[in-house]
Amino acid sequence: MGGRTVSAGMLALLQAIDRNGQLAGRLDVSRWPVTVGRALDNDMVLGDSHLAASHLRIDRSPEGEVRVEVLDTANGIALDAKHYMRGEVFVWPAGTVLSLGRLKLGLRLAEEPVAAEEPLAHFRWGTVGWTLLAVGAMLVAVVFEAWLMYTDTAQLPGQLLGLIALVALVFPVWAGFWALLTKLFTGRLQFWRHVRIACASTLLVQAAVALCGMLAFMFSLENLAKFANLQILLGLAVAVYLHLAVVMPHSRRKLGGTVAGVALLLMVGILGTSWLQNKRLSNTLHMSVIYPPGWRMAPAVPVSQFLQEAGDIRRRLDQRLKDKDQDGEDMDVSGESE
Structure with a gap:
């Protein structure tokens, strides 16, 4: 039949x-x-x-x-x-x-051709390999960055173990949250896909920050290193968009616009807060990483120019200290008059 x-x-x-x-x-x-x-x-x-x-x-x-x-x-x-x-x-x-x-x-x-039969989903060992590679690369990058920052070598093993334990806790919780949303909206969990997105996003942010710092040192583009917080924010926005694209695959254009708008508002808020507090757009005053001198591509600054710029900095600092002392005296006078 x-x-x-x-x-x-x-x-x-x-x-x-x-x-x-x-x-x-x-x-x-x-x-x-x-x-x-x-x-x-x-x-x-x-x-x-x-x-x-x-x-x-x-x-x-x-x-x-x-x-x-x-x-x-x-x-x-x-x-x-x-x-x-x-x-x-x-x-x-x-x-x-x-x-x-x-x-x-x-x-x-009725006259439209019928699409070809789709094969049943099978367990993909290649996907498992890419997932393990992404997790391993992310752990290596996080541990290496922490190793560069730690100065107490005696406590280094315990600190690294604590960092690995923290990463092992945070990433599954983050991926699990997005997996539950995916299950709710699409009926599929896709936990390991969200794990790969989280690991790839972390690697992307670390690579972008390191590259910008290196270019800032090589070509005297200090602003590339001073605004690392904005680079991290952009990386987080890309990660959130990729997660949301899995949760709601039919609304990617709207999701992209929404995430971009929220990220722009956050960037304006960060820059505005820094300006109100410090009268500058960045909280970072100097580069935190110094690379080998042979990597420098920008021409050397003449000694006379360096001394002039250093003098300008000294004068601004002296003026700031003077203003601070004046504000303190005004407060003392005000307290005595009361």
């Missing part, structure tokens, strides 16, 4: 998918036009409360175009980045989906 046979009068298939990827409605189209909405007299009845009683009408022209008419709805219909409201008529291109309410509506015409 064969499988289910499609009737000769079946012209198309309509399917509505909710935000979790679950099937919310299906209609075997045997005639045109068809209507979609919440009312029971529609050809396709959907239960989303954000839909109108009669939300849209779908018809097909003699030339084969699929046309959609927006009916009596206040929320309208979205196709890609364009929104259509009550009374508008538009062509529905093949292979695209409509957004109505909280649902996605797809259409497959």
